[in-house]
Structures are given as structure tokens and as C-alpha cells.
Amino acid sequence: MIIRSKGFYDEFERKGGRRRTTHYCAGCGHGIIQKLIAEAMVDLGIQDDTVFVSPVGCAAFCYYYLDCGHVAGPHGRAAAVASGLVRAIPDKVVIAYQGDGDLGAIGFNNAFQAANRGDGFAHFFVNNALYAMTGGQLAPTTLPGQKTTTSPYGRDVVNTGEPLKVCEVFNQLDRPVYIERVSVADSKRIKQARKAIRKALEIQKEGKGYAFVEILSPCPTNMRADSVGAAEFVTKEMEGYFPLGVFRDRSDAETACCMEVAPKTVEEIVDADYAGDVIADMPELRERRYKFSGFGGQGILSLGLVIADAASEMGRHVSWFPSYGPEQRGGSASCSVVVSGREIGSPTIDHPDVLVAMNQPSLERFLPTLRQGAVLIYESSVPLNVEVPEGVNVHPFPAARIASENGVAKAANTALLGCMVELGLLDMPEAEIAEALRRSFSAKPKLIDSNMAVFEAAKEYARKELS
């Protein structure tokens, strides 16, 4: 029973009624620990600044008592909740309070990762070697041979492992500032616990980083002992596995600062491509559905993008959809581009109006989907041994050769663009296409002239050989 402690509410209204006793059992360590935290909070002048994250378990009701801001989250997740809080209110004091099942079992990775990141909160870990609230079950910290409701024959370490030493584990990490294990089993130990708790909160007040304090705590109810017996169990049995002491104190070291990222405005981030807002319908414009396909690395996706960009710049309705998932098997890439004078329905294409195929698998896969009146342009070094559907206009085109002859072996896609322009398949002024091609090399301006040369050569070839 705790009455009128510094940093506690005057009356525990959230507990119901005007009571001033806690809900903890006689001899339980939680009341003492919370009183120490509350006192330190007041003494350090951080009561307004503090947000306290409660666990699930007996200490779920810390918000009945401590007079500060409170958040209660899911079982095991107090550390993750605190990790979110410290990023939301980085200049404030955040406390996460967890038991040994909460932190050591279900939420261990969240606690461990928070410690590894060095998230700036005070982390209090109450170890009583069992689950208390749920009825005295085996915890990761249960001692070998210790009987609990789920280890009725005693903890078998061969099956359930040795007691989990969290301080020792966390002490392997680089970022924690402070790590100490204390106990509240007797008054001498409580004095040391008081110091450790203050230290952890001072580190928060000064914004120095992550501080972890493990507190061995008696649970008479589930240790099946009276107050004295439970405290003795903590001191005589638990301390054997969980030695007390300061594992780390780097509170005097200089605090590391986050990497600086140059600030930008929203406008700089958004980096809009086009000035106008509205895409007006153009009912007279026929909808064209293009499929581009080839091996990954042949520039198929970019070819589609240049056309989509040009059409988008002109205020047309455009969609670009890349090959995706199962379609990507076999190293082939493809994209579907729809350009329309009205709102586009499906961005995927079952029957292209124009198919540009750069390899054999593309011909095999997409040529059979073409219908009467559709156009096929294919890389002419690829043998055409797929049956051409009736009424399809076929244009073999030496894109790779034209690209190589003009000094940019990789620019077969640019050659195909020139071919499409010459064949009148794009319904856009050539200047718009050329401008979009230039834009596509804005990050590599050196490549613009050579690609324009490929573009021109391709047009000339198409004019002479294909028209």
C-alpha cells in the first residue's frame, strides 16, 4: 500500500472511487518501483514533459498512479510504442515500463531493436521470473527448476532454455547509454534502484539516449511465498542468475547527432513535370494501345515512358503499366502504354494496336494476341517463326544495327522510337517526341546528341525501307 507519494495523483480516480491504495498485492515490487519513478520525475522537474508507456500485465495500470501523460498499448509493444513516441516528441521524456514476459518474450525484438537504435527513452524492465497477471506462468527469466503454472515439474532448461539475461544481451549493443540491473527486495537495494532510476531519467532529461534499467522484483502471490519469502527468493535465488550492477555508463560521452539531410520545400520534392492542371477530353483522338516487349536492359520500359511522357506533356490521357510479377519470368520485360482522348479504362492490354517486340519470347507471347489492323515492329535480327495473325501489318526493323552504326549500341529503343514516328503510329508531332526523348536523358546529357543521331537514322531507314 502506498499513500500520497510525490509524483502520484492525489487520488486514484482512474482506479475507481476516491481510493488512495494501489491495486498491487502486499510485498509486490511494482508499487515501490513506480513510486521511485514518480519521485524522480518530480525531483528532476520533468513531470509535464513525461509520457509514460505502460505494458500489459500487473503494471498495465501505471496510469492510475503516476501524474504524467500516459499511453497504454498492446502486450509486448511498449518499446515499439516508445520508439514511435520519441520520434513524434523528440525533446520530451519518454518512459517505457515492461515486465519480463512483455519485454523478454513477446516483445523482445522490439525492445532489442530499440536498444540497438539507441532510441531516446528510459526503459524499465521489471523481472520477477514469471508472468504474474496471467496466473504465474513460465517467463523467459524463470529460474531452472522453478515451478510455475506452465512448468509444474520445474523449468526444464533442455526444453525451455536458460533464464534470459537481458542486461547482458543488451550490453553487446553499441548504442545504449546506460545499462544497470538493480533490485527492490530490501531497503539497501531499493536505495540503489532509486539511484539507477534517477540516472535513467536524467539521461532522458539531457537528451543523451537510451537507458535500460532491469529491476528484480518480488511477486509473493505467484512465488507462492509471503512478502519476506518472496524478497528472499529474489535476493538468494534470482541474484545468482541475474547479478546486480552497472553494466554500462556512457552518460559522460558526447551525444551523437543524427545525419544532416539538406532541407527541401514541398515544391522541390514534388518537382512537377508539366505546368497545366487539366487533361481535356479529345473525342476525335483515337485510342492507341501499345505493347513494348524485350529482354530486361533493352530499354523497353524507357521506350514506353518516352512516348507516355510526350503524350502526357501534350495533355492527353496516358497510362503506362510495366510487366509485373509472373509476367517477368524468363528475364523479359514489357510495358503497356495507352494513349487516349478520353479517360482510360484498363491500363492493361489484351490486344495491342501496336506491338514492338525485341526478342523471340516477346513474339511468341504477344504476336498471337494481335488482331486485324494491328501493327508489329520487331527487331529484324530475331527470326520471325511465330505465325502472324491475319491482317497484321509486319515491319521488320534492324534497330540494333542502326543503333550500333550510329555509335550507341544500347540505343535500339531510340531507333524503334524513330521508326514509330516515321510510320505515323504516335499521333503526335515529331518535335514533341524528340523533346520527350531529350528529357529522358536529362540525367545523362552527354547521350542526347548520339541518341538524336540514332533517332534520325532510324527515321530515314523507315522512310526508305518500310513506308
Add this chain to the structure above:
Amino acid sequence: MRKFIKGNEAVTIGAIYAGCDAYFGYPITPASEIAHAAAMHFPPLGKEFLQAECETAAINMMYGAAAAGKLSMSASSGPGMSLMQEGMSYLAGAQLPAVVVDIMRTGPGLGNIGPEQGDYNQAVKGGGHGNYRTIVLAPNSVQEMCDLTIKCFELSMKYRNPALLLADAVLGQMMESLTIPDGMLEKQDFSSWSVRGDAVTRKNLVCSIYLEPDLQERHNWMLQEKYESMRCETMAENYLCDDADLVLTAYGSCSRICRSAVDMLRDEGFKVGLFRPISLYPFPEEEMNSAMGGKDVLVVELSNGQYRDDVRLHLRDCDAVIGLANRMGGNLISVEEVLSKARDMLEGSP
């Protein structure tokens, strides 16, 4: 101002204009581009980005940030969405605003990374434990990936409830022209309930626990009333339904495929329309009944009839013929499959 952009990136642009303060997430295909864009764009704007150790951590970091009155988001898919469900329930129970984007992939289990709509029930019915609802909006274009992200934040703040943008891999991967939003979403004052670590909010408590059954029930009734009050937020699109003999209905990327099918069937002289729910919760029941009442219906979805069940639930015309055209497993439904099913129904074939 416009930008030619991927749907997943448009989500991040939307989040920026919504005033989102922090992104917490764990990578998963096909949602990862949202994290990539947030990682690139949030820090220069003074916003937080953190790659969490798992989706469970991410949703609880959001819980923490929301408790402090900050707007946060995450994006995930399939297995990651399942891991977040406990946190979604807590966000709903504690009445916290937060936005999660689900770029649906296939399932159950690991499935594959192709597009599917199999998370419908999980999203719309409340995928975690307890009597709660999530606000669910379903975009069908790159523009809506941005605009409905902003709307998710707006409704999430207005109702103090988690909101979910339910999209799929097609919408995430495709590029279209995005008209950039006009201005930033207005911030709301959360000082009455948040805990910011200051004197004003010191007495506040963010939690979802009520030990007394009567109090827990009262909390539940209050939540149900809140969900009921969301009915005024329904959004839907009616395309050529008024004179239609057959109404196709679909949400998300499927609705785009249906729109093509409707145009083709109209060209063939069939009177066909499309009803598209944009808000999946609250469900646009009135809009659906006025668009589809007395007509035959063809539900098109990339799942096992989950959306059709909701159509049945909300359609008051009990005699309506309700057909289903669906694919699963990462296969998109083709316009032709929709056409074929629609023609069968229009011509009275079984």
C-alpha cells in the same frame, strides 16, 4: 501542375500534402516503393522516416506517434497487413488517427506478388479483434492514389479512427498523370486527447482498456455510433448506370477493366453501366441501390466473392441476378473475360 508518376509514389505525395509527420514501415513487395519514396522525401521536409524491425513494430510506432498527436502512415501487403491487425484494433480502440496503405498481393499465406483483392474482408470488416471498423478507401487511378491518401488522413483525423487505402499491385506500379494537390490539409487540434509531453496534455490517457464491463460496453456503443455517423462520408462513381439493363460493379483496378468493358458493350449496343464504390467502409449503400436497384448485376473482383458478399448484403432488391466474374492468384481479369460473362448475362444464358 502535373507529374507523370507511379501510383505508389503518388501515395507519398498525397501523404506530404496531408501533413503526415512520420512513416514507419517494413519492406514488402509490391508496396516497397511507397517506403522508398518516403525515405527519400520525408527527411528533407523534416518528417520522420524509420524502417521498423517488423510490421508489428511499425504499427505500434504509429500508435505511439498518434498518441502524441502526430500523423503517421505505413504501407504493406499480404502477410505484413496480417501482422498489423492487432495494432489496427488498438488504434481503433484508443481512437487514434493513422493511415495504412495496403497494396494487395495474393494469398493465402505467402502467395505471390501479383495483384489480387483478397484482403477485402480483412480491410472492410475489421481484420483484428473486437467490435471496430476501419475507414477504407479504394482508389482506381494514380490521381486517386494521391487524393484518397489525403482523404484517408482527413477522415482519420475527423473520426479519430485508423483509415486504410486499399489498392493493389496494378495501381501501385502503373504510371499516370497526377495533378498536384492545391494545398496542404489543415491540421487539427489534438490537445484534448493526445499526450505530447506538456502541461496541457499531462492529464490525458491514451488507452483502450475498460475493466468494468459496463464501461467497455459504453465505449463500444460510442464507437458504433461513430461508425454510424460516418455514413455521410460514402463515395462512389456511377458510370452510365441510369438506363442500363446490366450494371457491372467493381472497385480498384478491376473497375478500370470494367470501364473498358462497358465502353465496348455500349459500342455493341448493349445498355451496360458500371457502379464503383470508392469508400468500401463506410459502404455506399444508398448510391449502390440507386445505381443498381432492379437491374441485373455482374460483380467483377480479384478475389473469391468477398466483394460480391457485400453487394448481396447491401442490395435491397432480393430478386436481382448477381453474377460473378473473378480471377485470383495474381492473374488480372481480362476485358474479354468480363465481356464474355456480361454478354452471357445480357443474352440470358446460364
